[in-house]
Amino acid sequence: MTSSQTPISAESPTSGFFVRNATGLVREVSWLDAAMYNMIWASVPLAIAFLLLFGTAFYAGGNLYLACVFAFLVTVTTGFLYAMMTAIIPRSGGDYTWISRTLSPPLGFMSNVSWNFWITFFVGLYAAYTTAYGLSPLLRLWAARTGSPGLLSAANYLDTRSGTLIVGLAVVLLSALLLAFGRGLRAFLRIQRWTFVLWVLGAMLIPIIVLLVTSKATVFARFDHYVAALGGPRHASALVLKNGATANAPFSLRESFLMLTQPFYALAFIFQSVYFGGEIKRAKRSGILSIPGAHVIATILIMLATVAFLTGAGHGFLAGLALTSPGAYKFAFTPLYTEIAAVASGNIVVGTIIILGFTSMLIIFVTQTMLQLSRNIFAWSFDHLLPDKVAEISERSRAPIVAIAAITGASVISVVIVSLNPQLTFLVGLVGLCLTYLIVSVAGMVLPYRKRELFEASPYNRRIRGIPVLTLVAGGSFVLMAVAMTNLLLDPNSGTNWHLNTNRVILVLAIFVVALPIFYVIRAIQRRRGINIDLAYTVIPPE
Amino acid sequence: MRLQRQRRDEALLRIFYAADIHGSDTCWRKFLKAGDFYQTDVIVLGGDLTGKAMVAVIRGAGGTWRARFLGRVAEASDGDELKALEAQIRFNGFYPYRCDPEEAARLEDDPVARQQCFDDVMRADVQRWMDLAAERLGESEVTCLVMPGNDDGEYIADVLAESAPTGNAEAGLIEVKGFQFLSLGYSNVTPWHTDRELSEEELTSRIERLAKELDPAKPTVFNLHVPPYDTRIDDAPEIDGTLRLVGGAGARMVPVGSHAVRTAIESHQPLLSLHGHIHESRGVARLGRTTAINPGSEYNAGVLRGVIVTLTPDKVRSHQFVTA
Numbered sequence: 001m002t003s004s005q006t007p008i009s010a011e012s013p014t015s016g017f018f019v020r021n022a023t024g025l026v027r028e029v030s031w032l033d034a035a036m037y038n039m040i041w042a043s044v045p046l047a048i049a050f051l052l053l054f055g056t057a058f059y060a061g062g063n064l065y066l067a068c069v070f071a072f073l074v075t076v077t078t079g080f081l082y083a084m085m086t087a088i089i090p091r092s093g094g095d096y097t098w099i100s101r102t103l104s105p106p107l108g109f110m111s112n113v114s115w116n117f118w119i120t121f122f123v124g125l126y127a128a129y130t131t132a133y134g135l136s137p138l139l140r141l142w143a144a145r146t147g148s149p150g151l152l153s154a155a156n157y158l159d160t161r162s163g164t165l166i167v168g169l170a171v172v173l174l175s176a177l178l179l180a181f182g183r184g185l186r187a188f189l190r191i192q193r194w195t196f197v198l199w200v201l202g203a204m205l206i207p208i209i210v211l212l213v214t215s216k217a218t219v220f221a222r223f224d225h226y227v228a229a230l231g232g233p234r235h236a237s238a239l240v241l242k243n244g245a246t247a248n249a250p251f252s253l254r255e256s257f258l259m260l261t262q263p264f265y266a267l268a269f270i271f272q273s274v275y276f277g278g279e280i281k282r283a284k285r286s287g288i289l290s291i292p293g294a295h296v297i298a299t300i301l302i303m304l305a306t307v308a309f310l311t312g313a314g315h316g317f318l319a320g321l322a323l324t325s326p327g328a329y330k331f332a333f334t335p336l337y338t339e340i341a342a343v344a345s346g347n348i349v350v351g352t353i354i355i356l357g358f359t360s361m362l363i364i365f366v367t368q369t370m371l372q373l374s375r376n377i378f379a380w381s382f383d384h385l386l387p388d389k390v391a392e393i394s395e396r397s398r399a400p401i402v403a404i405a406a407i408t409g410a411s412v413i414s415v416v417i418v419s420l421n422p423q424l425t426f427l428v429g430l431v432g433l434c435l436t437y438l439i440v441s442v443a444g445m446v447l448p449y450r451k452r453e454l455f456e457a458s459p460y461n462r463r464i465r466g467i468p469v470l471t472l473v474a475g476g477s478f479v480l481m482a483v484a485m486t487n488l489l490l491d492p493n494s495g496t497n498w499h500l501n502t503n504r505v506i507l508v509l510a511i512f513v514v515a516l517p518i519f520y521v522i523r524a525i526q527r528r529r530g531i532n533i534d535l536a537y538t539v540i541p542p543e
Numbered sequence: 544m545r546l547q548r549q550r551r552d553e554a555l556l557r558i559f560y561a562a563d564i565h566g567s568d569t570c571w572r573k574f575l576k577a578g579d580f581y582q583t584d585v586i587v588l589g590g591d592l593t594g595k596a597m598v599a600v601i602r603g604a605g606g607t608w609r610a611r612f613l614g615r616v617a618e619a620s621d622g623d624e625l626k627a628l629e630a631q632i633r634f635n636g637f638y639p640y641r642c643d644p645e646e647a648a649r650l651e652d653d654p655v656a657r658q659q660c661f662d663d664v665m666r667a668d669v670q671r672w673m674d675l676a677a678e679r680l681g682e683s684e685v686t687c688l689v690m691p692g693n694d695d696g697e698y699i700a701d702v703l704a705e706s707a708p709t710g711n712a713e714a715g716l717i718e719v720k721g722f723q724f725l726s727l728g729y730s731n732v733t734p735w736h737t738d739r740e741l742s743e744e745e746l747t748s749r750i751e752r753l754a755k756e757l758d759p760a761k762p763t764v765f766n767l768h769v770p771p772y773d774t775r776i777d778d779a780p781e782i783d784g785t786l787r788l789v790g791g792a793g794a795r796m797v798p799v800g801s802h803a804v805r806t807a808i809e810s811h812q813p814l815l816s817l818h819g820h821i822h823e824s825r826g827v828a829r830l831g832r833t834t835a836i837n838p839g840s841e842y843n844a845g846v847l848r849g850v851i852v853t854l855t856p857d858k859v860r861s862h863q864f865v866t867a
Contacts, residue, residue: 016598016599016601016610016611016647016651017596017597017598017599017611017612017637018596018597018598018599018650018651018657018660018661019595019596020595020596020597020658020661089844090844091841091844091846101866186796284613284614285614382825382864383864384863388827391826391827392826392827393775393778393826394775395773395775398775398778398796453569453634453845454634454844454845456627456630456631456634457630457631457634457635457845458613459613459614459615461631529861530853530860530861531861531863532863533863535581535851535863535865536863536864536865536866538580538865538867539573539866539867540573540576540577540580540847540867541573541576542568542569542572542573542576543572
C-alpha cells in the first residue's frame, strides 16, 4: 500500500508533482539493507583472505594493489549495468527476468539454471568454510589461550570431513528455519543488520587496526607462541618466512593482471540485491547506492586490509603461509588473515570478535543465498516452469515452505559433496557465474531497442550521440566481463584454467547447456496440460 | 481418445483478469487487447483504474514545457516532443497536466483546487479509456467487465455506468457463457481512507445483496477487489497510524484482506474468486472448493500483471500468471 515511503511521494512539494491518497505497493527493503546484503554476499573478507595468501604466493611479481584496481575496473561497469537494469525493470528475479523478457525465455532459463546451480554450490562451500575458517580457528584460539586439550581436539575434529559435514548441515538447517519461520524478510533483515556490524568490526576494521599498530616482530612472536601452545614447532614464523622468501620476484604487469581473479571473487558479486529488486524502495537511488556505491566501499576495504597486512606481517610471511603445508605447524588448514590478526592482537576478546565477525559472514551468506534461490525458483513457478505447489505460501508460517524445502534439499546435497571433496575450490563456480553476466550485458545492450517504450519512460533514457547510455554501459560490461572470463580461463590458479582444468570448464558449460532441453521438456509437458508457458514471457503490444 | 472428446465437449470459459492498473495508459491498452491475445472469452479489470499522481507539465517561454518526475526534470518543446513527454509520464501511471507556472503554484498551495483538478483529470482520462474500449472492442466477441476499486472516486462508477462496454460491472450480476459474475470494487477500511471503503458489515451487506440474485444451478465467479482475509494473497507490510512501516529493519507482513469477503466465499463457494488491491501478494489460495487468485500489480513499469483462468462448469481447469 502506498504511503509516504514510496518513490512518488518523496518528491518535493514544490516540484509540480502531486500525489493523492491511494493504496498501493510498499517496498520494504531500504538501500542500506540492499547494500549490506550485497557487501556480505560478495564476501569481501574471503577475497581479502585469498588475495593475501594466494596473491602473494602464486603470482610472482604481481602487485596486490594493482590487482585490486584491475578487478575494480573490470567489475564496476557491470555494477552500473545491474543498477540501471534494476531501476528500469524494478522486479525481482534479476537475470532471469531481464534475459527472458528481453532476449529469449529459454536463454533466461539457461542463465538462471546455471546461476542457481553455482550459487547452490557456494552454499555448500560456505557451510564447509564455517568450520575450516570460522569455528575451528575460534576453538584453536581458545585452546591456545586456556591450554585446554579438549578445545584443541574439538577444533581438530571440526576440521575433519565429518565435523565439516555436521556443522555445514546445521548451518543450512538453521538458515532454512529462519526463512521458513521468520515472517517474511523481517527476521532475516534484522539478523543481517547485526551480522553486518559484527562483520565490519570483526572481519574488517579490527584486523586492519591491529596489523597497523603492531610491529612485525610482535606479530611473529605471538604467532610463534600460538603455534607452540598448540603443540607445533617453536619457531613457526621462521619456517613460514623461509618458504615465503621464494615468492619474491621483480614486478610483473602480467601477473598483476592475472591476480585480479582474487579480488574479482568479491567485486564481481556486489549485485545480488537485484534478485529481490521488486522489494526495494526507490529503485534508482537504491540501485546506485547499493551496487556501485558498495563496490567502491568494498574495494577500499580490500586495499586497506592489504596495506595493513603488508605492513604488519609482510609479503614474505603471507606468501609463506600459503606455501607452507599447514601440517608443518600442526594445523589442518592454512590460517587466514583473521586468525593471524586474532593472534597478533594478543587479546582473547578481540581475537574472538575478529573470528566471530568472519564466521558470521559465512553463516549469513548461506541464509542470503537460500533466500535468493527461493526468489528465483518462485519466479520459475509463477512462469509454470515448476509446479504451482512450489510457490504456495504456508498458512501457518506465511513462508513458501515447499520452495524452502526444495532449496534446503539441494543445499544439503551441496554440503555433502563439498564436505567430502575438499579439492573442490570456490573459483570453479566463477566462470559459470560470469556466463550470466555476459548474457545480462547483451540484454542490456538490446533493451533500448527491443523494449523501447519501457526504456524511454525509465529514469535511464539518456543517449550520447544517439546511442543509449544503457547500451554503452552494457557494451562495456560485456567486453570487461569477457576479459575477466578469459583471465579465469588463462590463470593457472583460478581452478578453471582451460588447459589444467578442462573438465571443470566443460562442466560449467554443460550445466548451462543442459538447461535448454529441460526448458523444452517442461514446455511440452505444460502444453499437454493446456498451459502455454510462452504466454508468461510474451508482452502484449499496446498498439 | 475418450478423454479428449470429453474435454472438447465441456463448456469452457477462459478469463483474463487484471486489476490495479492505476492510470497506466500502457496497461489499459494491453488490457483491451488481452482477450484476442490470450484467446479468452472475458477480460476483467477488477478495480483501481485511476492513478495516484499528477505531473504538472509547466509552460515555459518560447513554446517549451517542463516537468519533474522520477527524480529528474524533463524538458520538451511544443509538438511531438511534448507528446512524447506526456506519453512517458502516462507510461509510469502518472497524469500529465498542462498548466502555466501560476496554476502549478496554486495547485501546490490549495488542496481543494488540487483535489478538484485531480478529479477532473481522472474523470476525463477514464472517459478517454472507455472511448478507446468502445473503439477497440466494438466488433469483438470478447466480453469486457470493468469496475471501480477503492481508489476510484464514486464519479468513476458513473463514467463506467455510462460508457464502459458492459456498464459498471458491480451494478448487478453479469452472465457470460452460462457463468455468472458477481462484482464489487469496494474495500474494507484502509489506513489511507480512500474513496470507496466500507466497514466489514457494509461489505457483507453489499455482497449478499448481489448474491441473492445468484442462480445456484450456474457456476459462479466472484470478482471482488479486496482479497479474503488471511489467505496469503492479502499480506502487506504493517503500517502505523502515520502511514509508516512498523518494524524498522524489515516490515512485518500482516493480512489486510476482508473478513466479509472471506465469509462470503466460504458460504457461497464460487468456483473462482478474483482479487486485486494488494499489489505485492500475487498468488493463489484455496478456500474450500473455491480457488482465489490475486495476480498482483506492476503498473508503474508498464507491466500488465494478470492471470488467465480456464473454467469448466464444475472446476478450475488451469490458471496461468502472465506479465504482459
